[in-house]
Amino acid sequence: MTHLSVLEWDRVAVGEGGFSRRQADQLLAAARSHPLGGAEGTNILIDHHRWLRSQQVVGIVAGEGCSLEILPKIDQLGDAVSSEGRAGLRHRLVQMLDVALGLEINLGRDAAMARQDETLLDILIRAFADQLTNEVRRGLPRQYLRCEEDLPTLRGRLDVTRQFTTLAVRPDRLACQFDILSPDTTLLQVMKACVVFLARHARRAETVRRLAELRVALADVADVHPHHLAWDKIAIDRSNRRWRSLLALARLFLRRDWQATHRANDLRDLAGVTLLFPMNDLFEAYVAALLRKALAPEGYEVVSQGGLRYCLNEIAPDGTLGRPLFRTKPDCMVRRNGRTVLVIDIKWKRLSAAGSDPKRGVSQADVYQLMAYARLYDSARLMLLYPHHPDLEGEGALARHRLNVAGADERLTIASIDVAADRLATMASLKALVLGEAMVPA
Incomplete structure (x- = not known):
């Protein structure tokens, strides 16, 4: 089994010191068949014959006998060459997934660093x-299940119709209907299906042993193929809410949700699990989740991918407004008392230093988009938020600009946030940054 690690936008060799040509083709096939890959898989991997170049996705691409781990490019944490660098980047990626998807993973940094392989x-x-x-x-959570069984003695109540039709010639049997308290619930069927699936892909002996013990512990739960699991019947309530994060992890492995987990053919395929996340989407979800936790005590509401207002309305020949066109979904909006006080566009891009580019590498299209948001959502404060890196002059608000529109009071702030810092430090920095911008008078 050949396993290599690479940073996003970086390359891995094909040939000496890297994957064989056959293994590279396996990985490219996995990329082509993945929902995130695009028509030719080039949204994940690009084939340059002597090397493969990764794109702006992170996670695992797996083929038969090989796998490629793509890690986020965070300069402050090192590179993918050293084991320490890989461990640091991997730990940060797990933390971002934990926050963004609500997985509640309890992985301390010391434990993660101790298992660098x-x-x-x-x-x-x-x-x-x-x-x-x-x-x-x-x-285990249990629920009452309705059972029907022909028994020699009455249990529960008698099914009169069945008794006097099907069992009319069987006086030694009674058609019983009764309820039993059983762990065979849809939620635990999902857990067991995930245990069975992961047992085929776990590498560490300790994890394999634990999964085997879990399969025994869930022996009274029916085996259901992952394709037939009734996800829509799972209800999280007060009795089973401690299972919410486990359900999120199971969805991560068994379903093609937001992060687009993929198995090449079906769940019996032993080639491996391709588990990929668009890095820009992950960064957006991570920032939004931290902002919600940080700003809720201050009375602010954080809405991600919301708003949903349209830029245009058709005008009918009689002058009436017709159907709306071009719906907008700002990455993040900060609201208070029903009013939008700040619109944030979150970008996983490398911002240029002021000395090298007065525009700092900001896309003109991004500025146009925020100008539209300012009017659509009546927000006087706008922000472009990027990940911080050492070449920038500082963290937080780097530059402020007023929109060059007659009578406009809107202001656009370009800012960065250090994702290499721990979760609490990042949350504190985001809180100070957003409150500082939202509370500045126009």
């Missing part, structure tokens, strides 16, 4: 196994 997939499988083991020890 683990891939992202190894860490997530181990997190699922550990978390599920803890919940199983606390007790």
Whole structure:
């Protein structure tokens, strides 16, 4: 099994010191068949014959006998060459996934650094196994299930219709209808299906053993193929809300949701699990989740990918307004008392230093987009938020601009946030940055 790690936008060799040509073709085939790959898989990997170049996605691409781990490019945490650098980047990626998807993974930095040979997939499988083991020890959620069975003695109530038709010639049998308290619930069927699936892909002996123990503990739960799981019947309430994060992890492995987990053919395929996340989407979700936690005590509401207002309305020949066109979805809006006080456009791009480019590498289209948001959502404060890197002169608000529109009071701030910092530090920085911009008078 050949496993290599690379940073996004970086390249990995094909040939000596890298993947064989056959393995590279396996990875390219996985990229082509993945929902994020585009028509030729070039949104994930680009083939340059002597090397493969990764794109702006992170996670795992797997083929038969090989896998490629793509890690986020965060300058402050090092590169993918050293084991320490890979461990630091991997730990930060897990933290971002944890926050963005609400996985509630309990992985301390010391534990992550101590297991530098683990891939992202190894860490997530181990997190699922550990978390599920803890919940199983606390007790399985159960519910009453309706049963019908022909018994020699009455249990529950008699099914009169069946008794006097089908069992009319069987006086030794009674058609019984009764309820039993069973762990065979849809939620636990999902957990068992995930355990069975992950057991085929776990590499560490400790994790394999734990998954085997979990399968025994769930012996009373029916085996249901992942394609036939009734996801829509799962209801999280007060009785089982401690299973919410486990359900999120199971969705990550078994469904093609936001992060587009993929198996090449079907779930019995042993080639591996391709688990990919668009880095820009992940960064957006990470920032929005941290902002919600940071600003809720201050009375602010954070809305991600919301708004949904249209830029245009058709005008009918009689002058009436027709159907709306060009719906907008700002990355993040900060509201207070029903009013939008700040619109944030979040970009996973490398911002240029002021000395090298007066525009700092900001896209003209991004500025136009925020100008439209200012009018559509009546917000006087706008922000373009980027990840921080050492070449920038500082973290936080880097530059402020007033929109060059007659009578306009709107102001656009270009800012950066350090994703290499720990979660609490990043949340504190975001809170100070957003409150500082939202509370500045026009």
